[in-house]
Amino acid sequence: MAKKQYAFYPGCSSQKGASAANFLTSLQVMTQKLDIQLNEIPDWNCCGASIGYGEGGELPRLVINARNLAIAEKELPGQDMVSGCPACWLATRETHERLAEHSSLLAETNEALREAGLNLNNTVRARHMTEVLIEDIGWEGMKAPVIKPLEGLKIAGYVGCQTNRPFGIAGESFENPKYLDKMIETVGADAVKYDQKVTCCGGALAFSEPEKSQKQIRDIVESAYDSGADMIVTPCQLCQANVEIYQSEINKKQGTKFSMPVVYYTQLMSIAYGGSAAEAGLNGQLIKADKLEKIAGK
Amino acid sequence: MSDLNTQAVARYKNNFLKEVEERVEDGHWVKMCMQCGVCAGSCPLGPAWQHSPQKIFMMIRAGKREEVLSSDSMWMCTSCYNCIVRCPRKLPITHIMHGLANYAHRLDMAPKGQPTREIARLFWNNLVKTGRVNELKFSLAMYFKDGVVQGVKNAMAMQGIGLGLMKAKRLNPMEIVGGHTCKGKADIQKIVAKAREIEDRRRGLA
């Protein structure tokens, strides 16, 4: 079967030396095993993330996303745009939908894009990597390459916000999405039930409102512990960073003894598909995912 | 009062709802709120807000312009979108909150030194400058936003995490002298400037 090709939008946090660099590492193993070819969008720019609104306003925010869409439309014709980062996906999809709905906004956007010699017909569909796995590869397809099932691992699937709301994965409920649990089970691990599956980690407010965010993070980690989870898995770069990084802060301030590894679904798949710990980017963990490394070393 | 604010007050007199409808992103939805309070109960930072979205909408209808625009409530939004998906009236509440925050910021009515307002500004500037966000510069700027002394304190407090991230190759100290940029950063600056010009014109802010 021919490789599936996508216009790839990695996003700032996945760049080399950035906070989600290990996500990109594991993504490469996973896509290779699943015969997915990701073609990076030339000279892509930042999406504005969840905090871009404050200074950016509406149209500037839309045009920076429209620039990525316009480049993809021109340089990688016919390919869906795929992002690994929920914030990038959300911003791009929102742009695509708003411009599709309001022709006046599309006209204004193109007026601005002309400054850079670009034009957008708004034909590119913006998708998230998990959508591609579920809809294009399918559950059987995801299971096929598993050679080291993650047997015995108990994992809390932490969906968080932005792959889930406001768009979500087709067919899933906002209050209790199941796709991540299903992914965990597809690679042979057990998905534990816990009640903070879609709780917000605080997002960008981890910086500006550390106490409030850390309360959220504490709830999430505590609930994962209560359910007997060995680790948390997430599809979101910001969730991963917040929930992993701040555990030491919370321990320091509140006397907890949190040491809950937080990994990406791509890392689970990379290991299950036979990748090494390094290929799965496990060396990028602040809190080592020992049980996963052990399976990788088998 | 900023010039923009003086001009807005003169233009809309007491009709703050109309001002919001014309000038705030998705502001025309405010009148459709039915005051059920589901948004207030769904917000992860609910307890931290001065005014819930429900109250903000009511205040807009009641013409409480000063109170709304100077509120720190909109700046508590984590963009979790819980309110959007639960609103029975399908109001795009997250976007309205973002729009109100942005408008208050443009009029310089938003609370001075509000931390989220500050990082939003830093983030955007960082983005427009290079086309991509440089996490190290962004973080340092964040720590030093309250001055050098506080900045050193903040940075020291987070030193352990920073070193951990560097070790895990998830924070690159070399980014301070360069780092990721877009080749088309000049283009980006041009299109952003143009977009703002168009939007300001449309909203009567130019």
Added chain:
Amino acid sequence: MAEMKTAAYICTGCGIGDVLDVKGLEGAAKKDGKMAEVKTHAFLCNAEGVQLIKDDIANNGVTHVCIAACSRRAKTEAFNFPGIAISRANLREGVIWIVAQGADHDEIRQEMAEDYVRMGCAEVKKMVVPGGNVKESSSKRILVVGGGMSGMTAALAAADAGYEVVLVEKAGQLGGFARNLLKRVPFSGPYAEPQATGVEEMAAKIGANPRIKLHLNSTVAETAGAPGRFAVKVAQESGAISEELVGAIVQATGFTPYDVNKLTELGGGQANVVDQAGLEAMAKAANGGAIKRADGKEVKSVVFVQCAGQRGSGGNGNGQHLDYCSGHCCATSIKQAMYFKDANPDVDTVVMYSDLRVPGMGEDFYRSAQQKGVIFTKGKVTKVAGGLSGEMRCKVDFKDLILDEDTSVDADLVVLATGQVPNAGVNLDEWTSVVTLADGGDEAAKAKTVEMKKGSVLKLEYRQGPDMPQFKYGFADSHFICFPYETRRTGIYAAGPVRRPMDMLQAQEDATGAALKAIQAVENVEKGRAAHPRAGDLSFPKARLEGCTQCKRCTVECPFGAIDEDEKRFPKFNEERCRRCGTCMGACPVRVISFENYSVDTVGSQLKAVNVPDQFEEKPRILLLACENDAYPALDMAGIQRLSYSAYVRAIPVRCLGSVNTIWITDALYSGYDGVMMMGCKKCDDYQCHFVKGSELASYRMSKIGDTLKQMGLEEERVITHEVAITDHERVAKLINDYTAQIQEIGLSPMKF
């Protein structure tokens, strides 16, 4: 009439033959039941089994059949033999499904089954197949009182169904309250704009309909008779009287807005403070243009105060006015706010509410108003000052319930959304107390009855009074839980806001329902059958007047006013008004009232047919009289769910606890039963009794049974009454088991022989 020939048929299907000794059952039917024929079949409800019975009826002259099989509620279509008396011994739901499994229960299970066979045989022998109450002539015309939206709808619905209609309207033209509206709330999609009321079109249709006879400027001067033969005098304003013979009546007399002048705290009576009806008049005068106040000034700002004097202190009332919500006012204010916005979008329109109630598609209408810029403020109004000096503006003080602050707003006009007060006529409770005084010779009271009767709508010649009963807020009667269109006056149906507060669309639906009920009544009456809820029942009460002591209990207690008194003060049954509940039979101390197929004897013979073990056997017997509407189905359901309850109980279904005659209780106790349980429906304010008062009356009668028990030397726990709902299958099993345990605790009855 042919000679009685009895037969019992025992079904051994559904496991009956597996756990019961069929020979024993046959013996009980033959020896104790004295059945001429006793036959057993493995599958009695199948075609072959049914044919067996049919053949016996056709060829062997069988007239009385006892079917010992499943519950009387099951297989009713299979076991339906016209002209034949049928009793059912409930061996399936009532015995094998509820008695605990296992050989150690074999004996008591068999005893129970044989008792039910004996009871079924005893009952059927006392039954006579009722022939109905067919009168020579019966009118199928329908009288509609009130020519507003509800009345016009009912008249057209009945006429369209082919019935002659007499429509009486007190005003000079049709339309009622709706005639004074500029527009109405939309009835059809997209539910975004007010619509034309449609009054003119309906009035024209009525004028053109040959089946509808219209009396304008008219009221009802007298209603005598009963369903199928109501003799109604219609009085014109001029005083001229015409007589109409009708079969059923729909009362659609609507509502009057609560007097706005009483709402002084909300500015009622002050300049530029109007009610919704007042606003309609202003809007009609403006006819789509700018709405102007009485002083000619164009209204540029308006505040609607919702729940004005309504919902007690929960709305914008202080508990001094109406306690209830009138249902339509939120949507009406939204519509009226649109009058302003549609004429001039710059008019400030604020709707002040505490809870906006716009059920159904009203939500779309609400959204449409929001789109038009109507401001909705959640607030409780504390004071309205109208017609303030200078510009004669109004000031509305209110507590903002979202922002939690006391504040105020100014407006050119304030509209108070007041409630609906039903035009239901005379309050019967008040009537009864005045009549009692008048009967005692009080002259003032006599004068007052004349005065009160002037305010009556129907002027019924019923001993209970001139109108139908009212509920606590004065709305006309309705069996609001089970049969909302039925009233306690058979053949008379209330529709529209006179029945409960409602909007125009609901009133139309209500009127259609009432018209159908009226049709059901005239059709059943014509065939000599009960109208409802025992629709089609051919039995009716018969009294042996020679034994009557003229105690009047039956006439007083009949919940439906079916029994008048004749000149000699004997009860006079108006069978067409009767619901066949048997409350009169339960009330009669000398037991002269009975139905052909349900009587003191049909039940009495059953309870006496039970084999009561002597005191040395230590097996108690408990009689259970269960209302057939809720309690008996709940017992069946307990069986279907395979819950178990004590096999010491013997259940007899009754039409209503109101039909329980105390003789049954004393007979049972004298026969050596150890306890008597009664299960009926919820009584009093939130009653679920099909016959409204039956369970309440039973409860009252049983409260007096203590003396009888004392005379007999028995403990008062030996008679117990429970309220049971149809969904209470788990509870009925528990109640029986608990009571059995309690009886065993007290000890067996000393009355055993």
